[in-house]
Structure formats: structure tokens, C-alpha cells
Amino acid sequence: MAKIMRIGVIKSAYFLGIYGFFIGIIFVLFFLIRSLIYNEFNSSLGDPYIMSLFGFGGLLGIILVPFISGIIFFLTALIFTPITNIILKMIDGFDFKIKM
Numbered sequence: 001m002a003k004i005m006r007i008g009v010i011k012s013a014y015f016l017g018i019y020g021f022f023i024g025i026i027f028v029l030f031f032l033i034r035s036l037i038y039n040e041f042n043s044s045l046g047d048p049y050i051m052s053l054f055g056f057g058g059l060l061g062i063i064l065v066p067f068i069s070g071i072i073f074f075l076t077a078l079i080f081t082p083i084t085n086i087i088l089k090m091i092d093g094f095d096f097k098i099k100m
Contacts, residue, residue, distance in 0.1 A: 003093035006085050013077040020073025024066030032062065 088094060 001095050001097055003095055005088060005093045007081055007088070009078065009081045009085075012081045013074050016077040017070045017074030021066045021070035023073070024069030027069065028062050028065045
């Protein structure tokens with residue numbers, strides 16, 4: 001059995017930042033599809049279809065949300081990875097099994 005005794009703070013932050021970016025893309029796509037369906041339904045009722053610039057379906061939202069999500073995940077990893085390392089030190093590591 002192998003043990004994880006420490007997690008690299010910067011590598012963890014990079015990984016979670018990139019992960020958060022992709023989660024942000026999925027989040028924006030979900031809301032874009034939802035807003036397109038909702039706006040299509042409302043346009044059939046007589047409301048004009050207007051895509052908001054700052055909404056989740058807008059261009060600015062599509063660009064900003066993944067980056068903001070990536071930054072939040074990055075900062076969260078910078079805060080919580082050292083705490084995880086302290087806990088790993090207290091409990092003498094984390095056992096896991098690797099099969100090659």
C-alpha cells in the first residue's frame with residue numbers, strides 16, 4: 001500500500017483552477033440551453049427574443065463565468081490544500097492501493 005503524506009499546494013491549485021474553468025463552461029452551457037428554450041417559449045407568446053449581455057446566455061456571461069469559476073476554485077485550493085496537509089500529517093497519511 002502507498003501513502004499520501006502531502007499534497008502540493010500550487011499543483012493542486014492549478015488542477016482545481018482548470019477543473020473549475022471546465023465546470024464553469026458546463027454551467028454556462030446548461031444555462032444557455034435553458035435560456036434559449038425559455039426565450040423560444042416566450043417568443044411564441046409574443047415577447048421578443050432579446051439575449052442579455054450580462055446574463056448567463058449573453059456573450060459576456062459566456063466568457064466571464066468560466067474564468068471566475070476557475071479563479072474561485074484556484075483560490076479555494078490555495079486555502080484548503082495546506083489545511084489538508086496538516087490533517088494528513090496528523091493522521092499519518094492516507095492509504096491507497098495502486099495496481100500496476
